[in-house]
Amino acid sequence: MSIYSLPVLLGAIFSFVVGFLIYFANRRSQTNISFSLSCFSLFVWFFGYVIAYSTKDEKTALLFCRIACTGAVFTAPSFYHFVVSFLEKRSEVKFVVLAYLTMLFIAPFSMTSNLFLKGVYKYYWGYYSKAGFLHPLYLIVFFGIFLRAFYILLIENWKKNSNPIRRVQINYIFIAYAVALLGAIDYIPKYGIEFFPFGFLFEILFIIIVSYAIITRRILNINVVFARTIIFSIVYIVVLGLPFGIGIWGRSFLSEKIGVNWWLFPASLLAIMTALGSFAFLFLRQKAENELLKGQRHNHMSLMAAAQTITLIRDFHKLLNMIVRVLTKTLGIEHAGIYLCDRERNQYAFCVTRGGRQSCANIDSGNSLIKYLRGARKPVILEELKRDYSERRDIFIKEIIETMNRLDADILVPSFIEDALIGFLVLGNKRSGEIYTTEDLNVLSNLANQSALAIENAQFLKEREDMQGKLREAETLTTIRDLLGSFNHELYNLLTPISGTLQGINMGLYEKKPERLKSDVEKSITTTFFIKTYLGWVREYVESGDKVAAYQLSELINRGIAYSSDKFEKQNISKQVNVSPKIFVVGHECLPLLFKHLIIHSIYGYGMESGGTIDISARILEDRSTVEIIQTDTGDDLTKYIKEGSTMGGKKFAEKGKLGGTSYFIAQAVVSKHKGSFEVETTGGKGTKFRIRLPLDFNRPAA
């Protein structure tokens, strides 16, 4: 075997092996079958010339040149077949068949007659085919088929294909095809021009590019591939070329200087250069990719920064909206959405979307897609699944594809907290048409998992707030229920004389007592206003807000006194107030009602109708965080009621206080809301003493 046939032999073996592997990768795929045929055609071509270059016998060389040319003849239709099946151009199928038939017609002539091949040349590398009379005609047919395929590839390359992965694949195949066309330089030596036919190298490159395009799961950006290839080539040409060059051209010089071991110098240099070469390659590759992928890297950094900040967002809905906004804007995605696990309903529910045409279907937890996400724990790309399905025809994959179509998802990125699938991001394609790279998907996975944490936090906070809201509501309702219980009682009492008056009029009770009618009617009118006041008290408490402010205690007490000032005067009740103006209490909007109603309770209470005293004092306790307010009155005591324990609404009468206890209840409710304490001391004949303790700041409860 000659040294010139060695690279061609390697090419032949390579073609055969790739063809074999591609075929068995998917025997049902027309793309794989046609590409395998291309590889086998190339194998025959290369192998024929391996023998032709190596043999010393002209007849043997001619035979194998004919075999090689026969192989070469079928490269055009098989390449065309491959392009048509890859692009799924059904309209071109008949032309593919025609191309095969044409070459099937020519092939026997190539083997048996001198029309296309009339002999061999003897070149320095070995024997080579000599073009026959009709060879130019063959070239026209050959290139016609080749260019037809090239043309439909070109058209497809220009089209706006909706699938980015597909678009990138077409780019690769287009470039591969252009490279393959360069292999036509091998026809030049057939016309007597001594020119080593290295076209086989282009065909090998064609095989490598197409194999990559159709086999690889995660196709790289083509610019990145070019950059890596060029950098690799340059670096290793220098790394290998320099020592070899020195070894070849510096041999005599080195022998002179070093002696018989001159070879150690280039060998050592090779070792050093190889080691340095790998670092140089990585360094240059990084630089090149940083430049090429500057935009992408910038987006990734933005996403990584966003992943950090989203954990700080507590508002659940704001968080979800921020995530989809960041995705659509930073990555330039057509649409983005979030689905979250709804444990109660055992499904993944649609939560938020931004951008186009997304559906809002919920997904059951038993769905194939969910099972797949739980198992794979990585992003799912619709186009990759479709390729998988075309190879394996797996029903499970089909179901996943259908679900993704229903969700209008081009990519799904799962979010996990430990082993729990919290939810997933539903993403559309990039508006630029670029594919999602491995780096994109890694960054998205990171963002998705950070989002899961942030979402869990926000959900927890929301649930806690809802719970607190419910507790507050329940607390308020309990208070309102008690309030209404006492209020109802008083209201019914107040309505009784009004009802009695009206019934009396109806029954003619006042006919003999007209003066009574006037006074009863007047009382009824007064009572209606009193009812209005009562209603107002209750409503005032119920509607008071949660806004917090600092209140001057003395001012609150004065306000309470001022509210009932006419009663103080009318009932001749004296007051004594001993409260420092320096005491401030932090409280809700209802805090002023405490003092208003304590005073009302005392004033309207039994035993204060015609005189009495209300005494109010306050002091800061030793803990310096609590104020104690004491209000005493000289009205009726509650001893009897406490002792008797007579009940109303299931609670002891004493707890309800005087007058049905509406004011008592409001005062108690306010104290409770401010986490204070409310005590009543009542002694026979000595009125009632209220001892109220309030934290100066209710956020720090009183001791």
Add this chain to the structure above:
Amino acid sequence: MIKFLVVDDEPGVVDQVRDFLELRNYAVVTATSGEKALELAKKENPNIVVLDIRMPGTTGIDVLKEVKKNSPKARVIMLTGVEDEATKNMAMELGASGYLTKPYSYSELLDMSRKLINEICQEEGIK
């Protein structure tokens, strides 16, 4: 003649009920406090007591207990401003004969009174 004792701390209410019952030719005495009610209960020995539960000082429950102690046959109709099963049950256990929630209609009071009067008449063999 059937005699009523009407007890309520609201004088207006007491007067209205008295007028209503007197129109129907019943004898009526009134009290506006529990203490006064007990006094009158002993003195007048009413057949039917119409009694407000909530009053200052001696409560309606106090009066009920005393009345039933001194005059077991007396009928007591309790009046209250709130529908409270516990209080109602307690009053009934203490011997109350009926229970009306304010604001009640006089016809309700009349119906209940008539029922009680029939019982009294049957007991005493009066037609």
